[in-house]
Amino acid sequence: MDYKAKAVAGLLAATCVFSIIALILSVVQVKNVFLPPSTKYGLVFDAGSTHTALYIYQWPGDKENGTGIVSQVEACAVSGPGISSYADDPAGAGASLKPCLDRAMEIVPAEQQRDTPTYLGATAGMRLLREQNSTKADQVFAEISKAIGEYPVDFRGARILTGNEEGSFGWITVNYLLETLVKFSFAEKWEHPQDTEVLGALDLGGASTQITFQPGVTIEDKNTSVSFRLYGTNYSLYTHSYLCYGQTQALKMLLAALHQGNLSSQHISHPCYPSGYQENVTTAELYNSPCVHAPNTSSPAQVLTVTGTGDPGACSIAVRKLFNFNISCGANRTCGFNGVYQPPVRGQFFAFAGFYYTFHFLNLTSQQSLNDVKLTVQAFCKRRWAELVETFPQQKGNLHTYCSVAIYILTLLFDGYKFDEHTWSSIQFRRQAANTDIGWTLGFMLNFTNTIPTEALEHVKGHQPSLWAGAVSFIVLAIVAGLVAAILQCFWKTK
The missing domain is CATH 1.10.287 (Helix Hairpins)
Structure with missing residues (x-):
């Protein structure tokens, strides 16, 4: 024992x-x-010509080769029209943003809100208002700044983006989401993908359109050149924005041109509108944009009757007259239109916003051949208004415009941007990439992270x-x- x-x-x-x-x-x-790096947040308002949205982004405090890995947390649609519509009610523009700002305050942790950079970027709608009445544009921005300033965020200002900024930031968004700029590798780290070509970006808004791509030649006009350094790689891009050539303003220019073709008549025959369609419009409504110039003989109160004739051939001829393809952009230089320099298109392209929505409605986003696209558009343009209303009862508001927008898109892509039957297949019509809506705000936020010092490991x-x-x-x-x-x-x- x-x-x-x-x-x-x-x-x-x-x-x-x-x-x-x-x-x-x-x-x-x-x-x-x-300790792991803290999460950073950023807020960006996209104040477009027809609507405004707030995007909430986040990224880790430690970056990859100087640029943040940014992801979208949420998007909040602002009720009402674009902020340029508040020219006579600037306080309303500021008030319209508050529900989305309240939502952002629910998402961003309270202890980080005062360090959250917040921007509002306005695009072509406000560019046009500034041309019309700079005082009213300033008043809208003042009320917006006042409203955002009531929230505990790091407000960095509200301003109008240049067309080149809008186009190039959209290009960044597309390529970031499609992982041509940076990709999480099998080695479990972020790397620049090898042997991957970046894509071009085609954006069609309400008041402007943008084309941005990496050309295979030296850019000869520095006004159309922009450079970025993202994730340790340098990019030199061609980009240009055509103000007034967004679809809303283009349709307005088209109707004005048809009116001015016969000023003595109060009746306008519209070949792009379906046969049997009719509407009334005042000359004040028709000429309320700096994109169209009212004739001296017109009376603002005059009522014009617009009648559709459903003639795609005549529609195409009328649309082509909106562009000037005969102006030279310099000796031995290739041109887009209106005397703007553009190198030949190169590589794959992502066409989004208005490009996508119109072609989606016509079921043309599945890489159809050019011949099939043209036949589909022509057949749609010949359909009578009564038949269209019966077939698409939920689309009645914009139904009469789809023919004209579709023909406008084809004219812009082929005659304007110089795509052809060989390069047509390089265009993808998409609303999203990687389940994220495409626009300039994500690209803006990515580029902004370059200016923030990398957070030291705590x-x-x-x-x-x-x-x-x-x-x-x-x-x-x-x-x-x-x-x-x-x-x-x-x-x-x-x-």
């Missing part, structure tokens, strides 16, 4: 020793431990994982040894 008692005593002693060692390791062996006093695991192992062994000793002692007592 003495031998057994000594064995039990030995096990109990071992238990004490193991426990003491474990405590020493867990208390004394403390070293610097690096360290605190703590246990290294290996030492902590060792301490836990010793404690477990000590407990097991103690249990074994107790069980043996009880067993021997029963003998």
Whole structure:
């Protein structure tokens, strides 16, 4: 029995020793431990010509080669029209933003809100208002700044983006989402993808259209050139924005041109509108944009009757007259239209916004051949208004415009941007990439992260994982040894 008692005593002693060692390791062996970087947030308002949306973004504080890995948290649609529509009610523009700002305050942690950069970028709608009445444009921005300033965010200002900014930031968005700029590799780190071509971006808004791509030649006009450094790689891009050539303003220019073709009449025959369609419009409504110039003889109160004739051939001829393809853009230079320099299109292109919505309605977003696209558009343009209303009752508001917009898109792409039957297949019509809506705001946020210093890794006093695991192992062994000793002692007592 003495031998057994000594064995039990030995096990109990071992238990004490193991426990003491474990405590020493867990208390004394403390070293610097690096915490993961904090999450940063950013807010960007996209104030377009027809509507406004707030995008909420986040990214880790430590960046990849100087640029953040940005993801969209949420998008909030602002109720009402675009901010340029508040020219006579500037306070309404500011008030319209508040529900989305309230939503953002629910998402961004309270302790980070004052450090959250917040921007409002206005595009072609406000460019046109500034041309019409710069005082009213300033008043709208003042009320917007006042409204955003009531929230605990780092407001960096509201301003009008240049057309080149809008186009190039949209290009960044497309290529970031399609992983041509940076990609998470099999080595579990972010890398610049090898042998991957970037895509061009085609954007069609309400008041302007943008084309941006990486050309295979030196850009000869510096006004159409923009450079970025993203994730450690330099990009030199061609980009240009055509103000007044967004679909809303283009349709307005088209109707005005048809009116001016016969000023003596109060009746306008519209070849792009379906046969049987009719509407009334005042000259004040028709000529309320700087994109169209009212004739001296017109009376603002005059009512014009517009009647559709459903003639796609005549529609195409009328649409082509909106462009000037005969102006030279310089000796030995290739041109787009209206005397603007453009190198030959190159590579794959992503066509979004208005390009997508019109072609989606016509079921033309599945890489159909050019011949099939033209036949589909022509067939649609020949359908009568009564038939269209019966077939598409939910689309009645804009139904009469789809023919003219479709022909306008084809004219813009082929005669304007100089795509042809060989390069047509390089265009993809998409609303989203990687389940994210495409626009300029994400590209803007990515480029903005270049200006923020990379967050230093924060360290605190703590246990290294290996030492902590060792301490836990010793404690477990000590407990097991103690249990074994107790069980043996009880067993021997029963003998």
